[in-house]
Amino acid sequence: MRHVLQTAALMTSCLAAPAVADMSPVVVELFTSQGCSSCPPADAMLTELAARDDVIALALHVDYWDYIGWKDVFAQPAHTLRQQDYARATGDTTIYTPQFVVAGKDFVVGARGMAVVDLIAEHRGHENPVAVALDWSGDTLTVDAEFEAVPVDGDYVVQLVRILPEQTVDIVRGENAGKTIVYSNVVQSIDVLGEWDGTSPVSYEADVTDAEQVAVIVQLGTNGPVVGAAKINN
Template sequence: MVVELFTSQGCSACPPADAALAKVAARPDVLALSLHVDYWDYLGWEDPFAQPAFTARQKAYARAAGLRTLYTPQVIVAGTQSLVSPADPELDAAIATAYAAPPVVAMTVSRGAEPGQFAIDLSAPRPLKQGTVVQIVRYVPQARVEILRGENAGQVLDFTNVVTAWHAVADWDGKAPVRLKAKIEGEEPAVVIVQTALPGKTVPLPGAILAAGWLR
């Protein structure tokens, strides 16, 4: 189960959400990811983990939901449920709700013959109504940062599973089984995510996450 947290080191409301994400990240059935957005940087502290691409992803979720306003912190569970400044029970309930839905995509990951090579096998018991995008995400498991300026000045904050790269690697229409190959280099952990691609005006929008797993 994928849980995405849109957060910022410059946001005073974000540390409790960062702590909540750390708790669910300890669960073996949850793939928790922190995406740092850059629109808080103007307040005096430039978040070194923030990337415009992560702000764009949060905006894409908002467009998919028909919303005009961005909130920080925001949690997205399984690509569909949105929570603003969630407390632990609320986040646990959202994860339980997502798990109650029957799986629609089967995914297996196997190692290749060479170091860092992986095969990703995807299949669907029934043809999918909408296509998907297969994405590979890299992250740093733990980070501790002393905040010198901005709303959190003077605090030392801990972050969990900080995303450093998020790349689409293939499209899959969900009709016939497919095998994809991936090459992972470097020490940062990697995960693969299969997500529904919703129609957008110019580019597809993120929808339900149908499968996810670690490449290890």
């Protein structure tokens, strides 16, 4: 583990972008912790990104800072494992907060906000090869996925992400003691709906009764590039 202590000033005007209906959103994951003193600027940036229609912004709270005086109320071991999987995919031997992962393939220290913005713009210029369509009726979410181009051989994973859109937390101990922080798009869980070879369209149904918002991510493995994604509100 390492703790990145850089800071950056982030301007809302740089983060805002018009929605483009016919383009796939870019998935941006932030690995963060309420016990990390360098995380609040990255958390604020994720809040700005969460307001964009062309981005699926996800906050994954890890648990490895819980020992230093404050237990993150959103932290899950599964999020730490996901970050470790990303690290293994790139040959890294350490994990840290804050860290952004853009489209499952680009990794950015959380303080380098403009690098994240630039990467989003870069990925916006390349349509995802998989079209993902979502329909949420009652308690049932229907997911349809289909390659719009010639499938690239690989083992793809279709994942359902349950999201809390906004939560405010008063932190009373640890490195952020005394701060009140707004957290956006907090990931409650990531569940694998199924594995897929991409050769023919696929459809899934999931019972969703405990989330206000969900996203579906199609990814090469669980730690590779994102090839398709969509988000829907209840």
